[in-house]
Amino acid sequence: MITITDATLNSSRISRADSDLVASFYQELLSLGVDRIMLTPEIHALLKGNYELSKAVIKQEMGEILISASGKLFLQDYVSVYQSLLLLPCELSFCTKNAGYAGTALTVEWIAAGGSSIVCSVMGEGGYAPLEEVLLALHGCGAPLKPLDFTRLKALGFLYEKLTGNTIPPHKPILGDRIFEVESGIHIDGILKNHRNYEPFPPELVGAKRLFSLGKFSGMNAVRQKLQELKLAYSDQETEALLCLIREKAMRDQRNVSDIELYLLLKEQREESSLEVTG
Amino acid sequence: MKKKCFLTDTTLRDGEQSPRLCLSPGQKKGLAVMLDQLGFYQIEAGIPAMGTFEKDIILEIIDVRKQSKISVWNRMDKTDIRHSFDCNPDVIHISVPVSDGMIYTMLRQSRSWVSKTMNSCVSFAREQGYEVSVGFQDASRADISFLASLTESLQRMQVSSVRIADTVGILTPTTARKLVCNLKEHTDILLGIHTHNDLGMAEAVALEAAKSGAELVDVTLFGVGERAGNCDSFVFTKAAEPLFDFFPAYQPLMESEAKMRRLIF
Known part of the structure; x- marks a missing residue:
């Protein structure tokens, strides 16, 4: 089974957002069914009084090593790089950092190479691979995902717009209104x-x-x-x-x-x- | 030395199929002139079978182009191809549905019918002396041995290139790599890759296909196209430049970005 961590609420600009919106976003992530929700310490403190934060994690407190890849990796023989990393005798999670066009691809390929834990964020907030793209790509490949309710992605997209002030472009994969x-x-x-x-x-x-x-x-x-x-x-x-x-x-x-x-x-x-x- | 990669711009064909994008003859011609000046290997100018209005624009584009090859898109149908003859293009592109899903539910035919019809359509255009390229529509979900056998007959008929079309945008870099490598084992025909951005991987899949041996890459300006769009020419050239030599390079393309944006949107 693949472990999915969402890191949208790990974004520093969201820490300053309205607390009701942040709480709704957290709830929607729970409804979607991700395994872990990565939060900034500020958001963790904000939600702690009201919610059972069983799925919450702070980046510094993650139990495994987090591999963070840039877009340059995609130009290389990244499959060999992945294979040697996956031979290491320790638990690894994979994420991308501002990998642009290659973010989703590198993340999906990590799973294809045998990886089992990834970190993404809605609309790629904070430079991670876009969660919505990675989930649908993995679903399409028949990757061993736990049951997830993809219909919640629309609500997450809507809340993302409210939280960040960004508008989702009409042709954005998965979330665009006109796709x-x-x-x-x-x-x-x-x-x-x-x-x-x-x-x-x-x-x-x-x-x-x-x-x-x-x-x-x-x-x-x-x-x-x-x-x-x-x-x-x-x-x-x-x-x-x-x-x-x-x-x-x-x-x-x-x-x-x-x-x-x-x-x-x-x-x-x-x-x-x-x-x-x-x- | 960097490998060569040839870019086909399909803004004027697949790009324009995006709902709410309807280019006037003036816009199409203006864009074609710019694409030609920039040095795109090929410009897919439109679909002649759509009617006289489309043919007139294609004829005008052919008239003004200086260096790019002008290709036109056809269904696997002799009537469509006859319309293309009226435009006298450099390349006649024939799109062949190749997945079982498309063959059985859309065409309501069989693989052998597809194979026969493809051969007769290609011969029809080749007999008139045209350069012909063939697109494998929905290649991502097709049986690889069927694709290999089609490719072998196309090579015998001296088709200039075969385009792997990821029609619904579901290829991943790994599946694209396997597809390209598999076809390369059976043939030395030039291979093209045509991607869609449904899963946000249009440029990555195109780049991985090129890394694996595909020589031609389809792009559109600003990634316009059906659903979530096609492979974006700006994003792709910027990403692929460290590995490939192609025209236009990212820098000159970017210099025309603002002008092209004004012309399209």
């Missing part, structure tokens, strides 16, 4: 047949929702699906003509076509061709 938004007709068609075709994991796994949007890259099945969602009757001929209008409009306005705009396009088309629309 399950699809426009490409090929992709929507594939997802409708089997979501696995164009999604790494179902959105529900991380408490998110899929959204089909219409635009320049739309196809027939995407339009059919949208019309069904909006409970609008249509014919194939009508759908095809509508698809042309959607693509023209998207290119003219340089953005996606909203549901209301779709309805207006359909109405316009009906008036022109006097086809029936019910809805």
Whole structure:
């Protein structure tokens, strides 16, 4: 089994945050099911009066050796480095320090090489590998994780924004608001047949929702699906003509076509061709 | 001496597929001019089968480019490829779904159908004298011996390169390394890697694939693309520079960053 330590609350800038928010964040980490929660001594003192801190740990009091890797390690034969470290007769935990693009990769690879304990943080706070990315990557590889409730990651992301004042970018892996938004007709068609075709994991796994949007890259099945969602009757001929209008409009306005705009396009088309629309 | 690595920019194809990103002909052309000036090996300019508007932009890009190869994207379908002929590009890229999931649930066909159709589509474009590259869509979940047998026929048909597409962004450095090394054992065809950032490893996986022998790497400006995006050209060039020689290098690319940002967003 893999031991996961979250170190988001080990960040010095969070120590100055509102105590209710910090407590909520701690609770959400418990709901997610991580093994240990690394705290600054200040946060430890803050929570101690109110909570049974059975999962809390202060960095200096960790029972094992903490290996901290920079991004440079990824340029080398890091697998050999890992293998020699893992031969040492002592307990090791692994984390990265400001490893940027390589943080998640180095952490996931530590487990692949046989490591069993890692330290991460939500959104990579404090320079660790982003917890949300590492967890989903390990889940995808079938690594021996204890049962974790990934749907709590959304709440952790929300609280992270409140605690730090940072905004999670819309395309941030796992936590971004728009990562399950699809426009490409090929992709929507594939997802409708089997979501696995164009999604790494179902959105529900991380408490998110899929959204089909219409635009320049739309196809027939995407339009059919949208019309069904909006409970609008249509014919194939009508759908095809509508698809042309959607693509023209998207290119003219340089953005996606909203549901209301779709309805207006359909109405316009009906008036022109006097086809029936019910809805 | 550092190893050579060739960059394909796919901002104008996979990048633009990102919802809410819709580039005007002027923006696409402007970006293509900059990418060409910077010296990208290849620019994936779009999908001709989308219609006349897309073909017109591709034709304009081909008209103004000075050094980059211009490639166009096709489904494994002769009608798509005929649309590409209208643009007379440098490279016709054909995307072949290769995982059993995609073959059985999306195409509703069999592996042997895929193999036959791929061969006939490639020959169709090769007979017209085009350089052809093939993308293995969802290669991360495909059977390696099936990929090896497809690659062997592609090499016989003198396809210029094979692109390993991690379509849903689930490769890790280890799985990417194994995939590249396995294919390299069966063929000496040029291998490309196309990654997605679903697990936050797009650049790391691309870099590990390059370390393991992939010669071509797909990138997009600012990492734009489906879902969590593609391999970010700025991040990748900065990270890979100590090990590889490529064009454009990180510094000149960064110098154009602000201008490109204004043009895209």
